[in-house]
Amino acid sequence: xxxxxxxxxxxxxxxxxxxxxxxxxxxxxxxxxxxxxxxxxxxxxxxxxxxxxxxxxxxxxxxxxxxxxxxxxxxxxxxxxxxxxxxxxxxxxxxxxxxxxxxxxxxxxxxxxxxxxxxxxxxxxxxxxxxxxxxxxxxxxxxxxxxxxxxxxxxxxxxxxxxxxxxxxxxxxxxxxxxxxxxxxxxxxxxxxxxxxxxxxxxxxxxxxxxxxxxxxxxxxxxxxxxxxxxxxxxxxxxxxxxxxxxxxxxxxxxxxxxxxxxxxxxxxxxxxxxxxxxxxxxxxxxxxxxxxxxxxxxxxxxxxxxxxxxxxxxx
Amino acid sequence: xxxxxxxxxxxxxxxxxxxxxxxxxxxxxxxxxxxxxxxxxxxxxxxxxxxxxxxxxxxxxxxxxxxxxxxxxxxxxxxxxxxxxxxxxxxxxxxxxxxxxxxxxxxxxxxxxxxxxxxxxxxxxxxxxxxxxxxxxxxxxxxxxxxxxxxxxxxxxxxxxxxxxxxxxxxxxxxxxxxxxxxxxxxxxxxxxxxxxxxxxxxxxxxxxxxxxxxxxxxxxxxxxxxxxxxxxxxxxxxxxxxxxxxxxxxxxxxxxxxxxxxxxxxxxxxxxxxxxxxxxxxxxxxxxxxxxxxxxxxxxxxxxxxxxxxxxxxxxxxxxxxxxxxxxxxxxxxxxxxxxxxxxxxxxxxxxxxxxxxxxxxxxxxxxxxxxxxxxxxxxxxxxxxxxxxxxxxxxxxxxxxxxxxxxxxxxxxxxxxxxxxxxxxxxxxxxxxxxxxxxxxxxxxxxxx
Numbered sequence: 001x002x003x004x005x006x007x008x009x010x011x012x013x014x015x016x017x018x019x020x021x022x023x024x025x026x027x028x029x030x031x032x033x034x035x036x037x038x039x040x041x042x043x044x045x046x047x048x049x050x051x052x053x054x055x056x057x058x059x060x061x062x063x064x065x066x067x068x069x070x071x072x073x074x075x076x077x078x079x080x081x082x083x084x085x086x087x088x089x090x091x092x093x094x095x096x097x098x099x100x101x102x103x104x105x106x107x108x109x110x111x112x113x114x115x116x117x118x119x120x121x122x123x124x125x126x127x128x129x130x131x132x133x134x135x136x137x138x139x140x141x142x143x144x145x146x147x148x149x150x151x152x153x154x155x156x157x158x159x160x161x162x163x164x165x166x167x168x169x170x171x172x173x174x175x176x177x178x179x180x181x182x183x184x185x186x187x188x189x190x191x192x193x194x195x196x197x198x199x200x201x202x203x204x205x206x207x208x209x210x211x212x213x214x215x216x217x218x219x220x221x222x223x224x225x226x227x228x229x230x231x232x233x234x235x236x237x238x239x240x241x242x243x244x245x246x247x248x249x250x251x252x253x254x255x256x257x258x259x260x261x262x263x264x265x266x267x268x269x270x271x272x273x274x275x276x277x278x279x280x281x282x283x284x285x286x287x288x289x290x291x292x293x294x295x296x297x298x299x300x301x302x303x304x305x306x307x308x309x310x311x312x313x314x315x316x
Numbered sequence: 317x318x319x320x321x322x323x324x325x326x327x328x329x330x331x332x333x334x335x336x337x338x339x340x341x342x343x344x345x346x347x348x349x350x351x352x353x354x355x356x357x358x359x360x361x362x363x364x365x366x367x368x369x370x371x372x373x374x375x376x377x378x379x380x381x382x383x384x385x386x387x388x389x390x391x392x393x394x395x396x397x398x399x400x401x402x403x404x405x406x407x408x409x410x411x412x413x414x415x416x417x418x419x420x421x422x423x424x425x426x427x428x429x430x431x432x433x434x435x436x437x438x439x440x441x442x443x444x445x446x447x448x449x450x451x452x453x454x455x456x457x458x459x460x461x462x463x464x465x466x467x468x469x470x471x472x473x474x475x476x477x478x479x480x481x482x483x484x485x486x487x488x489x490x491x492x493x494x495x496x497x498x499x500x501x502x503x504x505x506x507x508x509x510x511x512x513x514x515x516x517x518x519x520x521x522x523x524x525x526x527x528x529x530x531x532x533x534x535x536x537x538x539x540x541x542x543x544x545x546x547x548x549x550x551x552x553x554x555x556x557x558x559x560x561x562x563x564x565x566x567x568x569x570x571x572x573x574x575x576x577x578x579x580x581x582x583x584x585x586x587x588x589x590x591x592x593x594x595x596x597x598x599x600x601x602x603x604x605x606x607x608x609x610x611x612x613x614x615x616x617x618x619x620x621x622x623x624x625x626x627x628x629x630x631x632x633x634x635x636x637x638x639x640x641x642x643x644x645x646x647x648x649x650x651x652x653x654x655x656x657x658x659x660x661x662x663x664x665x666x667x668x669x670x671x672x673x674x675x676x677x678x679x680x681x682x683x684x685x686x687x688x689x690x691x692x693x694x695x696x697x698x699x700x701x702x703x704x705x706x707x708x709x710x711x712x713x714x715x716x717x718x719x720x721x722x723x724x725x726x727x728x729x730x731x732x733x734x735x736x737x738x739x740x741x742x743x744x745x746x747x748x749x750x751x752x753x754x755x756x757x758x759x760x761x762x763x764x765x766x767x
Contacts, residue, residue: 061429062449062655081734146592147599168591170745259593263542264741279420281731282448284427 053288060282072289082290084265085273086297091174092269093242096181101234103182104189105227109219111190112197122194126187133184137251140180141167144252167252170266177248177267189234196230197223232309236302243298246271270294376664377407381425381432383418383649387688391490392436394684399671406664426450426654433657434665436489436649439722440730442477446485451652455484458666462487468673468696476722477650480563486652487669488695490681493720494539494549494634494645495612501628502526502606512632514642516553516579519635523587526606533588536605540645542584542591542744544736545723546609548645550576552721553637558761563726566765568736569758575638577743577750584744591744601625611647612716616690633715646720648693678702693717728764735760 053072055065076082107125111118128136143151146165153163166172200223208218249272253262260276261268270290278287380396382389389412396408411432413421418437425431426445435441435451445451455462462484466474473488500510503522506529513519526534540546551557556572559565567573583589590599597614599605601622612631619626636642651672653665671677673696682692682703692703697714705713723729739756742748748756 058448058450059423060426060445060448060450060655062426145596146590147596148604149596149598165590165592167593168595254593259543262593263591264738264745264747279423282423282444 049288049291052285053292055285057285057288058282059278059284068285072286073293075286076290076293081261081265081268082270082273085261085268085270088174088265088267089243089245089269092177092181092245093239095174095178096185096242097235097238099178100182100185100189100238101231103186104193104234105231107186107190108193108197109223112194122187122190125190128184129188129191131184134247134251136184137180137248140176141252144172144176168263170262170264173252173262173266176252177245180248181242181245185238189238192230192234193227196227200226228309232306235309236305239301239305240298243294243301244271245269246275250275374660375405375407376661377409378434378661378665378668379432380408380410380434380436381413381418381422382410383413383415383435383437385414386412387685387690388412388436388649390688391681391684391692395672395677395680396668398676398680399668403664403667406668408668426656429656431656432654433661434651434653434669436651439476439647439650442486442650442652443479443725444730445654446483446652450655451485452655452657452662453483453485454487454652454666454669455482457662458670461666461670465670465673468698470696470717472721473646473695473717476646476725479725479727486650487673489649489651489672491646491648491693491695491717491720493612493647493693493716494545494609495615495716496632496634497600497608497610497614498630498632499600499603499606499625499628500630501625502531502603505529506531506606510630512630513635514633515636516638520582523583523607527587531604531606533590533599534605534607535583535587535589536595536597536599536608537583537589538594538597538608538610540609541589541593541595542737542741543593544733544740545645545647547576547580547736547740548721548723549634549643550580550637552643553634553639553641554579555637555639555641558724558729559726559765563724563765566758566761568761569754572639573757574750574754577740577754579637580740581743581750597622600629612691612693616685616688620689631712633712633719642719644716644720646722648695675699675702726765728761728766732761732764735763 054067054069056068057063057065107122111122111125144166145153146163146168147153148157148163150166152166156162156164164172166176204222204226205218208222213221246269249267249269250260253260253267253272260280261272271294274287274290274294277283277290378396380392382392389410392410393408396410400406400408419441422431422435422437422441422445426448442451446453465487469488473491477486477488478484496512498510498512503512504510506525507522513522523534537546540548551573554572554576556570556576557567560567584591597608597610600608601624615631618629633642634644651669653662653669657665672681678692678694678699679702682694685692686704691705691709691713693713693716694700694703695717697717700710700713700717703710703713723733736757739748739753739760742756743750743753
């Protein structure tokens with residue numbers, strides 16, 4: 001009787017549906033507080049920013065908000081400072097992601113053995129990743145200060161060189177940003193790639209070695225292709241992170257309303273410009289539009305990178 | 317069993333949400349409007365002593381966000397304490413907000429429609445906020461007070477904060493100016509005299525002599541370096557202006573403006589002035605750069621923070637240009653009332669701002685600043701007598717107030733000045749010549765004026 005009843009219950013789709021609901025409802029119930037917060041603090045502001053990007057919202061409650069259509073997008077697309085910020089970030093992303101990945105691979109391959117010295121060296125390289133980015137940037141600002149009392153200039157002077165005005169010369173801004181980013185990020189990249197290296201079956205390398213392949217050939221034909229998923233992850237997340245450069249640019253270029261972006265806007269990034277427009281120029285509508293343009297750029301670039309990753313996987 | 321579980325779950329959720337609600341309800345007023353609720357408790361004893369007064373005057377509490385450092389906050393609080401001693405129904409709390417955060421915090425308050433009743437801040441903030449309905453027009457609501465304040469404000473300062481259309485969103489709280497600083501010991505060693513230059517020619521002569529004596533980059537420029545604020549003083553010293561008097565025309569592409577730009581560019585090309593924003597003072601202190609341009613606010617503490625050169629330096633006015641005027645950039649703090657402030661608080665706030673322009677208000681602030689080794693620069697030379705400093709310093713303050721000019725209050729200047737800075741920097745770094753730079757500066761202001 002019971003078996004028949006169960007059988008008929010399972011056969012009835014309505015009952016099965018109800019049973020699913022009763023199975024998952026407690027789980028959704030437990031997620032509800034998080035979902036509420038997620039909706040209020042993430043989803044709603046996201047959609048609100050689309051709406052604001054189509055208005056002349058100044059951020060001041062008393063001010064009437066007017067719908068301006070795509071004017072903000074049009075303004076930005078013809079804004080020279082926005083173009084400069086995009087050019088700056090494009091160079092920064094390219095050099096940071098490329099060099100960071102290469103340095104990460106080298107460090108991971110060189111330090112992958114489990115010796116004591118390797119463990120200590122890995123820890124040293126990883127340390128910047130667990131240190132406050134703001135604090136280290138402030139220290140780097142002192143390292144690159146332009147007078148003869150900056151650490152880098154002391155070093156240059158000891159080698160017989162002249163003082164270099166690092167932060168007073170536009171051409172040094174991006175190299176400094178890239179250098180600091182690689183210093184702070186290569187340890188983390190190394191850890192990801194180390195994890196990728198450990199997931200490669202060692203028998204493949206052993207078999208290739210027995211077949212006479214030297215270490216360089218084994219690296220190119222076995223290790224690197226099998227690291228592709230890890231590298232794809234490192235490159236895509238690295239690109240997304242690099243596009244969001246703000247704190248370093250803010251601190252290094254001084255952060256003041258009039259000095260923001262450094263000389264000739266050499267250190268101006270899209271997020272720094274967003275901050276400038278939204279919080280110093282009272283133009284939240286324009287800043288929201290900038291955020292969405294940046295979002296689209298990042299999404300398109302990430303999709304291209306993923307597609308390239310898949311393409312190379314298919315061709316190998 | 318399941319029903320009980322769901323009931324329990326719903327109950328927990330409802331209770332947790334109610335808990336959140338309670339937290340919001342109890343915490344929000346504490347942070348947003350802490351002083352509105354407080355006075356009732358503090359005013360009660362007064363109420364028993366002066367029942368008539370409390371019946372007439374409602375208790376009002378003001379929260380003032382003072383942009384700057386502890387000294388700025390202390391100065392406002394000193395004036396507030398003097399004011400509340402005469403107005404028992406009023407409590408005023410001055411909270412210091414550092415310059416680095418102030419603009420963003422004020423905007424957040426304006427966006428939320430909740431926060432301080434009164435703010436102090438940069439010269440342009442009144443116009444920025446006021447034109448976006450974030451601050452009240454004092455002239456529309458309190459014309460008598462504004463009229464009196466105007467009479468006690470230097471005309472050149474008034475011009476900088478009041479647009480041609482006449483709205484007064486804020487008034488000057490105190491002034492800051494760009495000044496020259498010289499290492500007198502080095503000047504004496506190199507030139508045989510501690511006299512400081514008073515004209516452009518004397519200034520460049522001094523720089524030449526210093527360079528000849530081995531000071532490769534004799535000038536260290538901090539406030540206004542490579543930007544429009546630095547150019548500002550030279551423009552007026554050369555006899556130029558940004559706009560025509562009625563703000564209808566941009567007047568930057570003129571021989572005077574060109575002369576000012578050439579003079580500024582020479583400081584970088586010939587005298588190797590560092591191009592960093594706010595370079596460290598250490599080059600001045602160590603004597604590598606015997607001349608420095610910086611704000612007047614460094615004067616009080618300089619001997620204390622840099623004891624190694626105590627007595628070996630002197631402040632001076634900017635050198636006079638071809639126009640014969642030694643104009644300097646005028647900055648400082650404005651003070652105004654946020655638009656969301658309740659009417660009763662607005663009335664008291666306006667009265668308090670008016671009080672800052674009285675002898676008592678100036679004395680309270682000036683004495684506090686003096687106790688902190690500083691000099692209070694009021695917005696009016698008639699107030700100089702109330703500042704506890706010697707006659708020589710009083711004369712300097714009067715001189716500065718007479719010759720300082722703030723940024724023009726013509727429409728679009730705030731939006732256009734990054735264009736001026738960019739053109740100046742392009743010329744400094746050799747990307748364009750001075751003539752093209754001037755054309756770009758003119759175009760930048762014309763574009764924003766027309767908008």
